Amino acid sequence: MALQSICVFCGASPGANPEYRAAAEHLGRYLAEQGIRLVYGGGAVGLMGVVADAALAAGGEVIGIIPQSLKRAEVGHSGLTRLEVVDGMHARKARMAELSDAFIALPGGLGTLEELFEVWTWGQLGYHAKS
Structure with a gap:
């Protein structure tokens, strides 16, 4: 099965290393060039x-998935193909996983790690068979 959508977990900060930005730019461009839909946290920052x-x-x-609280804080990206607003972080993660065939983590903080480990755990528990 060919990948149609990939979820990218990453920081709402640009990070301390300029290579992080370069990697994010390269990945976004690569996914588009391959015709793979990007699913991510919906932010316009970092x-x-x-x-x-x-x-x-x-x-x-x-496709961005953002909790209402972050949308109200004006960090939502207004130029996406689609921005879905959900009730909270749990709904955000579930929806991102539902829309994605695979997952990638770029540099980020505790939130990025938490998202990665949760989706990894879901795979171990048999909730999905995605990579």
């Missing part, structure tokens, strides 16, 4: 914004 903007600039489809 590496989240970088990966989304790069995919969009390369003609890709980008």
